[in-house]
Amino acid sequence: MGRKAxxxxxxxxxxxxxxxxxxxxxxxxxxxxxxxxxxGVTACAIIFSSYNAQPDVWPSKxxxxxxxxxxxxxxxxxxxxxxxxxxxxLKRSILQLNGRLEKRKKKNRELEKELALAxxxxxxxxxxxxxxxxLKELDYQLQENIKLITDKIKS
Numbered sequence: 001m002g003r004k005a006x007x008x009x010x011x012x013x014x015x016x017x018x019x020x021x022x023x024x025x026x027x028x029x030x031x032x033x034x035x036x037x038x039x040g041v042t043a044c045a046i047i048f049s050s051y052n053a054q055p056d057v058w059p060s061k062x063x064x065x066x067x068x069x070x071x072x073x074x075x076x077x078x079x080x081x082x083x084x085x086x087x088x089x090l091k092r093s094i095l096q097l098n099g100r101l102e103k104r105k106k107k108n109r110e111l112e113k114e115l116a117l118a119x120x121x122x123x124x125x126x127x128x129x130x131x132x133x134x135l136k137e138l139d140y141q142l143q144e145n146i147k148l149i150t151d152k153i154k155s
Contacts, residue, residue: 018051021049021051025047025056028045028047029045029058032045032058033058033059042066042067042070043067044057044058044059044063044064044067044068045057045058045064046058046064110141113137113138113140113141114141116134116137116138116141117138117141117142117145120138
């Protein structure tokens with residue numbers, strides 16, 4: 001059984017919001033601790049909330065200052081290499097989705113050609129014999145099938 005989807009919106013009940021913050025903050029800091037231990041990376045977390053006057057700093061204020069100092073001293077080009085904002089993330093996602101869309105369109109065209117070829121071979125003559133483009137597509141599909149069968153026979 002899967003869990004139901006979580007709706008990410010502000011929790012209206014103040015008590016529940018504070019309890020959720022406490023639990024999720026503990027989970028985040030645990031994951032960050034595991035990440036630094038297992039992968040040997042340096043990391044820090046600074047969490048501001050309206051419930052505490054001072055921000056929560058992990059692992060300690062001194063170590064967080066060292067990490068931030070190291071980050072700020074790195075070249076701007078290297079610093080921004082793996083950073084992104086919402087627009088960059090959306091542009092990257094759109095590019096990936098467009099690539100997948102083009103692949104699917106190509107696959108659909110190939111399936112349509114195979115279907116037309118199968119119908120023609122079955123005697124359902126739905127092919128326009130005067131349409132040169134359609135005939136070229138059928139010829140290409142036949143050549144591909146012949147090549148595939150020949151390769152299977154050889155191996």
